[in-house]
Amino acid sequence: MTLDRTIARVTDRIRARSEDRRGLYLERLRKSVSDGPVRAHLACGNQAHAFAAMGEDKEALAEGRNPNIGIVTAYNDMLSAHQPFESYPGQIRAAARRAGATAQVAGGVPAMCDGVTQGQPGMELSLFSRDVIALAAGVAMSHNCFDAALYLGVCDKIVPGLIIAAATFGHVPSVFVPAGPMTSGLPNDEKSRIRNQFATGEVGRDALMAAEMASYHGPGTCTFYGTANTNQMLMEFMGLHLPGASFVNPGTELRSALTDAAVERAASITALGNDFRPVGEILDERAFVNGIVGLMATGGSTNLVLHLPAMARAAGVILDLQDFSDISDVVPLMAKVYPNGLADVNHFHAAGGLGYMIGQLIDAGLLHPDARTVAGDGLDLYRQEPKLKDGKLVWEAGARESLNDKILRPASAPFQKSGGLKQLTGNLGRGVIKVSAVAPERHIVEAPARVFHDQSEVKAAFKSGQFTSDTVVVVRFQGPRANGMPELHSLTPMLSVLQDRGLKVALVTDGRMSGASGKVPAAIHVSPEAADGGPLARLRDGDIVRLDAVAGTLTVMAEGFDSRELVVADLSANGHGIGRELFAAFRTHVGPATEGAALVV
Known part of the structure; x- marks a missing residue:
C-alpha cells in the first residue's frame, strides 16, 4: 500500500x-x-x-x-x-x-x-x-x-x-x-453519572466514594x-x-x-x-x-x-x-x-x-x-x-476483523473520518481541542466570557448558581510558567451539568484537561500563556469569545482588544506548599506549551 x-x-x-x-x-x-x-x-x-x-x-x-x-x-x-x-x-x-x-x-x-x-x-x-x-x-x-x-x-x-x-x-x-x-469494574458511564449527581447535590459523598472504589478496584x-x-x-x-x-x-x-x-x-x-x-x-x-x-x-x-x-x-x-x-x-x-x-x-x-x-x-x-x-x-x-x-x-x-463494531471499526468504515483533534488559532493564541467525544452541534460555541484565575473560583460560581446562560468559562494563569499547568479535570462534572441543562458552554484555558475529558468543548494549552504576556491576559468578563472547532479558530470579538493593558495576576500562592517551593526553577525556565512545556536548557 x-x-x-x-x-x-x-x-x-x-x-x-x-x-x-x-x-x-x-x-x-x-x-x-x-x-x-x-x-x-x-x-x-x-x-x-x-x-x-x-x-x-x-x-x-x-x-x-x-x-x-x-x-x-x-x-x-x-x-x-x-x-x-x-x-x-x-x-x-x-x-x-x-x-x-x-x-x-x-x-x-x-x-x-x-x-x-x-x-x-x-x-x-x-x-x-x-x-x-x-x-x-x-x-x-x-x-x-x-x-x-x-x-x-x-x-x-x-x-x-x-x-x-x-x-x-x-x-x-x-x-x-x-x-x-x-x-473491568464499575462501568465508566455509571461512574460519570454519579459524579454529576454529586456535583448537583443529588447524592452524598458516601455514594460517590462507593462508585469511585468500584471503578478503581x-x-x-x-x-x-x-x-x-x-x-x-x-x-x-x-x-x-x-x-x-x-x-x-x-x-x-x-x-x-x-x-x-x-x-x-x-x-x-x-x-x-x-x-x-x-x-x-x-x-x-x-x-x-x-x-x-x-x-x-x-x-x-x-x-x-x-x-x-x-x-x-x-x-x-x-x-x-x-x-x-x-x-x-x-x-x-x-x-x-x-x-x-x-x-x-x-x-x-x-x-x-x-x-x-x-x-x-x-x-x-x-x-x-x-x-x-x-x-x-x-x-x-x-x-x-x-x-x-x-x-x-x-x-x-491477530484479528482480521473487528469482533465488536460498537467498539472498534475498520479504517474504511470508521466512527468518524478524522481523528478529532484540531489546532486552534486566532487572536487569543494557539491551542488545541479534542472533539472526538463532543457532539457535532457543540463544535462551535460563541458566548460571553466569564474569566477566572483559579478553578476553585469556577466551582464557587457554579455552587452559587451564577451560570444561567450560555458561557465560555475562561480559566487563565494555569500555564506552565504560572503554576505548572495543572489539569482542570475536576471542572468536568459541573460543566457537563450545565451542558445537560441545555446551555452552550465551553472551557478556554492555558492549562490542561485530563486525558479522560470528553463531551464539553475545551480549548486547552492556549499559548502564549497569560503569565507570559499571552492575549488571554487581556480578556474581560462579557467579551464575546468564539470557539470554532470546525474552522479551527479561537477568537474574541472586542474592539481595541490588542491595545488593552495586560492583567497581572498575584501568583505568590503558587510558589509554596506541597513541595511547590522546590519547583521554582522549573516555572522560571519552562518552555511554551507549543513546544511541549519542557525545561529550556
Whole structure:
C-alpha cells in the first residue's frame, strides 16, 4: 500500500525541520556507539562498587562478556498501574540469567498519580514530574554499566519522562515493559453519572466514594482511555513494546511470559550481538508520526500533544501543532473507548485491539510500515497477537476483523473520518481541542466570557448558581510558567451539568484537561500563556469569545482588544506548599506549551 500523501508530506516536513538537530543527535549517538561496550571503560574500582552486592551474578558481571541490562523502575504501590512492578526485578534477573545475561536495578524514578492530585495543589507538580523522571532516569543510567535498558512505567508523565531519558541515552537499546490494565469494574458511564449527581447535590459523598472504589478496584492501569492507556498504545505504535503487550492484565501467565520475553529481547539487541538496535535510531521521525497516527485513530489523550513534542526533541526531532492537526484530518477515528464511548480498554483489547488497528492503518497507507522497532524491522510485526501454547509464548496473526463494531471499526468504515483533534488559532493564541467525544452541534460555541484565575473560583460560581446562560468559562494563569499547568479535570462534572441543562458552554484555558475529558468543548494549552504576556491576559468578563472547532479558530470579538493593558495576576500562592517551593526553577525556565512545556536548557 502506498503511503498516504498527507502522512508522507508531514513526515518530510518534520524531517526537513529537524535536519540539523537530528543530525547532531545521531552524530553524538554514533560516537557513543563507537566507544564500544560501556563496561570496558570502567576501572576495576568502578566495577567493584557496581557489582559488590550482585551475589551469583558477580563473576559474570566482572568478566563483562555477557550483556548487562539496566532496570529503571517507576514502582510504587500507591499507583495501581505501577504496583505490579514490585515483583519485576527478581523475575527480570532470573530471565536474564536464562538468556545468558545479567540485570541490575539501575534506579527508581518518582511516579505521581493525577487521579490523587486532581483539583489539589499537588497537581501543580504533575507536569514537571515528567522532567524529574527524565532526570532521575538519567542519573540511573549515568553509571554507564549497561548494554541495554528495560524501562518499567505506565502512567501519565512517567512514560514520556522515561522516553526523554531513553532518547538521551540513545546509544543504549531499550525495551519498555508494561504492567497492563486492571480488570473491568464499575462501568465508566455509571461512574460519570454519579459524579454529576454529586456535583448537583443529588447524592452524598458516601455514594460517590462507593462508585469511585468500584471503578478503581485492583492492580493495573485505570481502564478508561486516558493518558496512561494512551501511553501504552503509543509504545506499541512506536515499536518500543513487544507486539501485543500493552493491554494484557497483571497477574496472568501471559503477562509474566511477555515480561520474560522483553528481557530476552533486550539481551539480544545489544552491541555485543548481531542485531544491535540503539533506541535513538528507532526514535526517528517515522516513529513519532506513527505515534501521532495512533493517537488520532484511538481518540487518545490531549496530554500527548504536550508530551510528544518534548519526547521528540530529546531525540532531535521537532514536532509542531500543525503536524498533529494535519495528521488528524486524514486519520479515521476507529475506536470508541470511554470517554469517547462506553467500552473500556479490556473491551477494546478483546475486540481486536491494537493489532487489528495497526494492521488496518498499514493497509490504508496511514502508517510507516518500514519503521524500526525493538521486535524487528517493520511495523507488520505488530499485527500479531501473543498467546501461550503449551506453556510457550508465541505470536500468531491477530484479528482480521473487528469482533465488536460498537467498539472498534475498520479504517474504511470508521466512527468518524478524522481523528478529532484540531489546532486552534486566532487572536487569543494557539491551542488545541479534542472533539472526538463532543457532539457535532457543540463544535462551535460563541458566548460571553466569564474569566477566572483559579478553578476553585469556577466551582464557587457554579455552587452559587451564577451560570444561567450560555458561557465560555475562561480559566487563565494555569500555564506552565504560572503554576505548572495543572489539569482542570475536576471542572468536568459541573460543566457537563450545565451542558445537560441545555446551555452552550465551553472551557478556554492555558492549562490542561485530563486525558479522560470528553463531551464539553475545551480549548486547552492556549499559548502564549497569560503569565507570559499571552492575549488571554487581556480578556474581560462579557467579551464575546468564539470557539470554532470546525474552522479551527479561537477568537474574541472586542474592539481595541490588542491595545488593552495586560492583567497581572498575584501568583505568590503558587510558589509554596506541597513541595511547590522546590519547583521554582522549573516555572522560571519552562518552555511554551507549543513546544511541549519542557525545561529550556
